[in-house]
Amino acid sequence: xxxxxxxxxxxxxxxxxxxxxxxxxxxxxxxxxxxxxxxxxxxxxxxxxxxxxxxxxxxxxxxxxxxxxxxxxxxxxxxxxxxxxxxxxxxxxxxxxxxxxxxxxxxxxxxxxxxxxxxxxxxxxxxxxxxxxxxxxxxxxxxxxxxxxxxxxxxxxxxxxxxxxxxxxxxxxxxxxxxxxxxxxxxxxxxxxxxxxxxxxxxxxxxxxxxxxxxxxxxxxxxxxxxxxxxxxxxxxxxxxxxxxxxxxxxxxxxxxxxxxxxxxxxxxxxxxxxxxxxxxxxxxxxxxxxxxxxxxxxxxxxxxxxxxxxxxxxxxxxxxxxxxxxxxxxxxxxxxxxxxxxxxxxxxxxxxxxxxxxxxxxxxxxxxxxxxxxxxxxxxxxxxxxxxxxxxxxxxxxxxxxxxxxxxxxxxxxxxxxxxxxxxxxxxxxxxxxxxxxxxxxxxxxxxxxxxxxxxxxxxxxxxxxxxxxxxxxxxxxxxxxxxxxxxxxxxxxxxxxxxxxxx
Numbered sequence: 001x002x003x004x005x006x007x008x009x010x011x012x013x014x015x016x017x018x019x020x021x022x023x024x025x026x027x028x029x030x031x032x033x034x035x036x037x038x039x040x041x042x043x044x045x046x047x048x049x050x051x052x053x054x055x056x057x058x059x060x061x062x063x064x065x066x067x068x069x070x071x072x073x074x075x076x077x078x079x080x081x082x083x084x085x086x087x088x089x090x091x092x093x094x095x096x097x098x099x100x101x102x103x104x105x106x107x108x109x110x111x112x113x114x115x116x117x118x119x120x121x122x123x124x125x126x127x128x129x130x131x132x133x134x135x136x137x138x139x140x141x142x143x144x145x146x147x148x149x150x151x152x153x154x155x156x157x158x159x160x161x162x163x164x165x166x167x168x169x170x171x172x173x174x175x176x177x178x179x180x181x182x183x184x185x186x187x188x189x190x191x192x193x194x195x196x197x198x199x200x201x202x203x204x205x206x207x208x209x210x211x212x213x214x215x216x217x218x219x220x221x222x223x224x225x226x227x228x229x230x231x232x233x234x235x236x237x238x239x240x241x242x243x244x245x246x247x248x249x250x251x252x253x254x255x256x257x258x259x260x261x262x263x264x265x266x267x268x269x270x271x272x273x274x275x276x277x278x279x280x281x282x283x284x285x286x287x288x289x290x291x292x293x294x295x296x297x298x299x300x301x302x303x304x305x306x307x308x309x310x311x312x313x314x315x316x317x318x319x320x321x322x323x324x325x326x327x328x329x330x331x332x333x334x335x336x337x338x339x340x341x342x343x344x345x346x347x348x349x350x351x352x353x354x355x356x357x358x359x360x361x362x363x364x365x366x367x368x369x370x371x372x373x374x375x376x377x378x379x380x381x382x383x384x385x386x387x388x389x390x391x392x393x394x395x396x397x398x399x400x401x402x403x404x405x406x407x408x409x410x411x412x413x414x415x416x417x418x419x420x421x422x423x424x425x426x427x428x429x430x431x432x433x434x435x436x437x438x439x440x441x442x443x444x445x446x447x448x449x450x451x452x453x454x455x456x457x458x459x460x461x462x463x464x465x466x467x468x469x470x471x472x473x474x475x476x477x478x479x480x481x482x483x484x485x486x487x488x489x490x491x492x493x494x495x496x497x498x499x500x501x502x503x504x505x
Contacts, residue, residue, distance in 0.1 A: 028060075029060040032056060032060045033053075033056060033057055033060060051500065055067075107325075107457065110350050111350075111432070111433055111457065113346075114327075114343060114346060114347060114350075114433070114455060115327055115455075117342065117343060117346060118327050118329050118339070118343060118455065119327075121329070121335065121337050121339040121342065121343075122328075122329050122330050122331075122335070122339055124285045124288065124327065124328050124329065124330070125285075125327065126325055126326075126327040126455075127280065127281040127282045127284075127285065127325065127326055127327065128281075128323070128324075128325050129280050129281060129322060129323070129324075130278055130279065130280030130281065130282045130322045130324040130325070130326045131278070131279040131280055131322030131324060132276050132277070132278050132322065132324045132326065132456065132458070132460070132461045133276070133277045133464075134274060134275070134276055134277075134436075134461065134464045134465060134468060135248075135250075135274070135275045135276070135277060136272075136273070136274050136424075136468050136471070138252065138257045138270065138271065138272070138273055139168060139257070141248070141252055141273065141275045142168060142169055142171065142172055142254075143171060144248070144277060145172055145240055145248055146171045146172040146174075146175045147175075148240070148242045148246055148248070148277075149172065149175040149176055149179055149240075149242060150175050150178070150179075151242065151243075152179050152184045152242045152243055153184065153243055154184060154185070154243045154244075155184060155185040155186070155187070155242075155243060155244075155305065156176065156179055156184060156185070156186045156187070156240070156241070156242055156243075157187050157239065157240070157241040157242075157287060157290040157291075157294070158176070158186070158187065158188045158189065158239075158240055158254070159188075159189040159190075159218075159235075159237055159238070159239040159240075159290050159293060160189075160190055160191075160237075160238050160239075160253050160254040161190070161191045161194045161195075161234065161235060161236045161237065161238060161253055161438070162190065162191065162194050162195050162198060162253035162254065162255050162259075163188070163190035163195055163204070163253070163254040163255065164195065164198045164200050164201065164204050164254065164255040164256065164260055165200070165203070165204045165207050165208075166200055166255065166256045166260050167256065168255070168256040168257065169254055169255060169256065172254065173207075176188070176211070176213055177211050177212075177213070180211060180212035180213060181212070185214070186212070186213045186214065187213075187214050187215070187290075187294060188208070188213050188214065188215040188216075189215070189216055189217075189218050189235070189290070189293055189294065189297060190215070190217060190218065190254075191217070191218045191219060191234050191235045191236070192217035192218060192219055192220040192221060192222075193219070193221060193231065193234070194234055194235075194236075195217070198255065198259065198260055199260050199261060199262075200260050214298075216294075216297040216298050217297070218235040218293060218296075218297055218450075219233055219234065219235050219450075230448075232444075232448060233333060233448055233449075234448065234449045234450070235293060235332070235449070235450040236438050236439075236445065236449035236450060236451050237249075237289065237293070237330075237438050237450055237451060237452045238250060238251065238252060238253065238254075238275075238438050238452075239286050239289060239290050239452060241283060241286055241287045241290060244283060244284060244287055244305075244306065245279065245283060246277065246278065246279045246283060247277075247278045247279075247282075247283040247286045247287070248275055248276065248277050248278070249275065249276055249278070249286055249436075249437060249438070249452060249454065250273065250274050250275030250276050250424075250425075250436060250437065250438070251273045251274055251275065251423055251424045251425045251426075251437070251438060252271075252273035252274075252275050252423075253271075257270040257271050258270055258271075259271070267419045268419050269389070269391075269418075269419040269420065269421060270419075270420055270421070271420075271421045271423040272416065272420050272421065272422045272423060272424060273423055273424050274358075274424035274425075274426055274436060274468060276436050276454065276456075276461075278326065278454075279322065280322055280324070280326070282326035282327075282328060282454070284306065285326075285327075285328035286328055286452070287306040288306055288328075289328065289330045289452050290302075290306075291303065291305070291306045292330070293450070322458075323458055323460075324456065324457070324458035324460065324461055325456065325457035325458055326454050326455070326456055326457075327454065327455045328452060328453075328454055329343060329437075329452070329453050329454070329455060330450070330451070330452045331439065331445075331446075331450070331451045331452070331453075332449060332450030332451060333447070333448065333450065338446050338447065340439045340445065340446060340451055340453055341365070341367070341368065341446040343435070343453075343455065344368060344371075344427075344435070344441065345367050345368055345371045347427075347429050347433065347435070347455075348368070348371035348372060348375055348429070349371055349374070349375070350429060350430075351375050351380045351382075351429045351430055352380065352430055353380060353381065353430050353431075354380065354381045354382075354428075354429075354430055354431065355372070355375055355380055355381070355382045355383070355427065355428070355429060355430075356383050356385075356427060356428050356466075356469045357372070357382070357383065357384045357385065357427040357441065358384075358385040358422065358424050358425065358426050358427060358469070358472065359384070359385075359386065359425055359427075359440050359441040359442070360386065360387060360390075360421065360422055360423045360424070360425070360440060361392070361395050361399060361440040361441070361442045361444070361445075362384060362386055362399050362402065362440070362441050362442065363395060363398045363399050363402070363440075363441075363442035363443055363444075363499075364402065364441055364442065364443075365443055365446065368441060369402065369405065372384075372406065372409075372411060373405060373406065373409035373411065374409075376406075376409040376410035376411045377409050377410065381412075382409075382410065382411045382412065383411070383412045383413075383414060383469075383473075384406065384411055384412070384413050384414065385414045385416060385422060385469070385472045385473075385476065386399065386413065386414070386415060386416065386422065387415065387416045387418075387420070387421050387422045388415035388416060388417055388418050388476075388477070389418045389419060389420075389421065390421070391421050393498075394498050394501055395442070395444075395498075396498075397491075397494050397495045397497075397498035397499075398495070398498040398499045398501065399442075400491070400495045401495040401496055401498065401499035402499075403479065403484055404481070404484060404485070407479070407480070407481040407484060408481065412478060413478065413479040414472060414473055414476035414477070414478055414479070415476055415477050415478075415479055416472060416475065416476050417475055417476065417477065422472070424468075425437060425438060425439055425440055425441075425453075426465065426468075427441075428462060428465055428466070428469070431462050431466060432457070432462065433455065433456070433457050433462075434455070434456045434457075434461065434462055434465050435453050435454065435455055435456070436453065436454055436456060436465070437451065437452055437453025437454055438451045438452055438453065439451040439452075439453050
């Protein structure tokens with residue numbers, strides 16, 4: 001006689017339960033895949049939607065989790081409402097300004113079309129009568145910004161993707177503190193996750209708490225405080241405005257040139273940047289961009305403070321004595337029109353003789369890649385400056401996957417020497433018009449990052465930018481198609497795999 005086993009379930013009951021669970025999982029997987037097919041294509045590029053669909057078909061549950069974390073660019077209803085409110089204020093302020101055209105320096109129809117495009121997309125006008133100086137030296141730029149803060153009498157607005165209080169930036173922050181002590185209102189914005197990864201971040205926050213500087217972290221991800229959004233959305237802008245009369249903007253973050261990382265310091269790996277110092281009416285446009293982000297993060301509306309001067313007030317302000325045209329173009333998740341991508345591709349197609357591009361992360365979408373290669377194929381001299389080394393593994397390999405297509409088309413690729421990281425972001429078209437700012441030529445900067453760039457006209461700035469490009473060329477090594485095709489197959493494979501990740505937006 002067989003002894004009792006103590007199990008109450010019939011022998012086949014466990015099999016039935018397992019079959020039911022397996023069936024439920026299969027049904028759920030099918031439901032996830034069908035939902036992805038119906039939902040994902042809406043509002044996305046076909047290649048982006050297809051990349052997400054393939055991931056979800058292959059790995060339904062993991063793909064769904066990754067999509068919920070990284071697949072949506074929405075920044076929330078309150079942020080969208082804030083963006084819309086400021087956009088309306090921008091349009092109203094622009095309407096009160098004098099016409100943006102300059103009879104002394106009329107633009108041709110093509111370049112005038114760019115100004116119309118930008119104003120329709122962002123609401124900010126083309127302005128003339130500006131002065132602009134380019135600052136390619138990292139430490140000199142920090143000192144120049146500190147000197148500008150020392151002259152402040154009313155307010156200072158500071159907005160940087162990464163900010164840190166270290167031995168290089170200390171003079172700048174000390175000037176901010178001194179400004180607050182003499183009654184100047186100082187407002188500081190920095191990206192929450194972008195700055196948090198810096199080794200000295202906790203010390204930075206502690207030192208800020210001991211000052212009168214008013215500060216806020218941009219796009220914070222703090223689930224316990226109800227602040228949860230896609231974690232790789234970033235505010236990548238770099239802006240300094242002093243009293244509404246002078247400003248700085250470009251590619252440089254507010255940190256030591258090795259990013260306070262011992263490994264970089266041992267290698268001598270410093271970031272190479274380009275920043276513009278501006279005086280004139282374009283300063284107001286940069287101030288409006290800051291006010292947009294300040295309102296979003298703090299709820300404080302600075303519309304009255306950054307309002308354009310009335311005609312009477314403007315007549316009391318000495319002119320900038322410049323002849324530079326500048327139009328500020330903000331972009332980011334708050335703008336569904338991808339302002340920077342539309343401008344970049346339009347400008348590239350307008351080239352007749354020469355295009356010089358500098359982008360540390362060149363991971364273009366199809367439209368930008370076609371604009372660059374088509375220009376080369378129709379006889380335009382096209383050059384691209386990138387780093388021989390890179391600070392981000394995935395982006396670096398994704399970028400490298402485009403090199404062969406560029407070289408075959410006739411684009412000359414210049415590799416800035418190790419151990420430096422060429423982080424400047426600018427390009428010029430036919431030595432007649434240029435863009436300088438914070439935006440890379442990659443899909444992250446087009447869709448996921450808040451960016452700000454300046455479209456610039458004027459012989460002086462274009463000449464100065466050409467000198468910067470000449471310096472890059474003298475220091476760099478040209479990459480040839482023959483040399484590139486000799487790289488190991490292992491590198492080819494990694495490049496191709498990393499290219500696939502570029503479309504997962």
